[in-house]
Amino acid sequence: MSVGGAGDGARRFRPATEADAAxxxxxxxxxxxxxWREGFRALVLEVDAPDSGRPLVVGVGRIGPxxxxxxxxxxELEIDPAHRRRGHGTALLSELGQYSDNSLSSxxxxxxxxxxxxxxxxxxxxxEVPLLRVDVAADRTARWCAAVxxxxxxxxxxxxxxxxxxxxLVDALTDRYTWQHASWSPTxxxxxxxxxxxxxxxxxxxxxxxxxxxxxxxxxxxxxxYSSDTDESEPVGPRREGALEAVDAAAPHARTDVALCxxxxxxxxxEMGVRSLDLxxxxxxxxTAPLLATLHRTEADPVQxxxxxxxxxxxxxxxx
Numbered sequence: 001m002s003v004g005g006a007g008d009g010a011r012r013f014r015p016a017t018e019a020d021a022a023x024x025x026x027x028x029x030x031x032x033x034x035x036w037r038e039g040f041r042a043l044v045l046e047v048d049a050p051d052s053g054r055p056l057v058v059g060v061g062r063i064g065p066x067x068x069x070x071x072x073x074x075x076e077l078e079i080d081p082a083h084r085r086r087g088h089g090t091a092l093l094s095e096l097g098q099y100s101d102n103s104l105s106s107x108x109x110x111x112x113x114x115x116x117x118x119x120x121x122x123x124x125x126x127x128e129v130p131l132l133r134v135d136v137a138a139d140r141t142a143r144w145c146a147a148v149x150x151x152x153x154x155x156x157x158x159x160x161x162x163x164x165x166x167x168x169l170v171d172a173l174t175d176r177y178t179w180q181h182a183s184w185s186p187t188x189x190x191x192x193x194x195x196x197x198x199x200x201x202x203x204x205x206x207x208x209x210x211x212x213x214x215x216x217x218x219x220x221x222x223x224x225x226y227s228s229d230t231d232e233s234e235p236v237g238p239r240r241e242g243a244l245e246a247v248d249a250a251a252p253h254a255r256t257d258v259a260l261c262x263x264x265x266x267x268x269x270x271e272m273g274v275r276s277l278d279l280x281x282x283x284x285x286x287x288t289a290p291l292l293a294t295l296h297r298t299e300a301d302p303v304q305x306x307x308x309x310x311x312x313x314x315x316x317x318x319x320x
Contacts, residue, residue, distance in 0.1 A: 011088065013095045016042040016060060024057050030076045031060040040064030041099045045092050047083070058083040063096040063104070068196050069185045072105035072307060089117055097310045104308040115304070122317050123306040127184050127282065130299040134277045136269050138296050145263040156215035156257055158264040161207040164219070169212065172219040172247045174198035179249055180285060185305075210242075211264040213257040221246050221257040223265040241278045244288045258287040 015034035024044075025031050034042040045059035061077035075096055079089045097104065106123075108115040135141055161169055177197045178187050187193050206225045213221040223244045244262055246254035269277060278300065281288045309317045 010047070011091055012046040012055070013043050013092070014046065016044045016062075020044055020057060020060075024060075027057075027080065028060045028078050030062060030078045032062055037064060041096070043092070043095060045079075045088055045095075059088050059092050061092045061096045063099050066105065067192060068188055069105070069181070070188050071102065071186060073100040073102045073310075075100075075104040075106055075308065084113075090121065093121060093308070097314065101311040103313050104310045106306055106308060107303050108306055109301075109303055118306055118308055122309040122314075125304045126307050127284070127305045128302060129280070129282060129305065130302040132279045132281065132292050132297045133300045134266070134279060134292070135275075135296040135298075136266055136277050137275050140296055141266055142270065144295060145267050148259045148263040152256055152260050153253070156213050156220065156253065156260065158211055158213050158260050161205065161210040161212060161224075164212060164214075166202065168219060169222075170194065170198035170202050172198075172212070172222055173201045173224070176222060176245055176247050177201075180245060180282065183284060209265070209268055211261050211268070213261045215253060215257060219247055220251055220253065221261040223261040225265065225269075241280060243280055245281070245285050246287050249286050255287045255291070259291055262288075262291060 016031060018033045021031050021033055031044075032040075032042045036042060040062055041064065042062040043060070044057045045061070046055045047058055048054065049056040057080075059077065059079040061075070063073060063075045066072060066074050075093070077089060077092050077096065079092070106118065108118060108123075110128075171194075174190065174194045174197055178190070178193065181187055188196075201224065204226060206227065209225045211223045212219050221244075223242060225242045227241070242265065244258060244265075246258050248254065251257075266277065279288070279292065281292070283289055307313075
């Protein structure tokens, strides 16, 4: 398909190929061959190079279904910096949208160029997610953990994941994920969710340093630890990433069990010399968010999940 583009001649969209990825992969973070993942389309945007007249890839994009959150499809696009502000991004997003009837979802850093572009397309935030960095080494953190243990009712026990059957943990991870997202990004049916969330989270975790609270034979809270991008070779390094919440948010002892789970993880990490713990939780989490507010923590690298109009929402946006 060809469309005019200001300053760059006619635009052409076509499926991305292995040759494109090999030639231009170093230029574009999001460049993948078309069909690299089931249900996904990957496109390149070409123009004629002004010096040679040969085809030049100036943009790439991909779109496809989100199996875990089926109401929104995933979209990513990237324009070569030298060819931005010429309408290419808007044209590429419109072309990608032809492959979906759903609204589209992406992530932005507030105030970034990407944020400004997607806002201009009508994107709205459906959740802001600050990364909360807890000071594990602080003396107050140690006192906080001691206070949690002293105030607990003693009817539950906190154990490492390695002490529990895999299937119990996979089920608990699936249950936790389902209710955590229900109000702002509904999930797929459990039979779809369990292998993509429960099993994957379990396999990717540092299980010897992840914790669970067990009450009356049931897992009631989970604190899972993962490798950071910079320390993947170490089970536990100076800085770690984790997640935390109750398995059933409405359970009578959910708040105290989540606190006990977090205290066990913090004490474990402190003993090994870990300085900080990054928790990728949601401000909508009813137990974790208030508990983290009682610790020494800082907000780092906030991101916003945004919905981009497409399908019905694009139609309604464009009503004159």
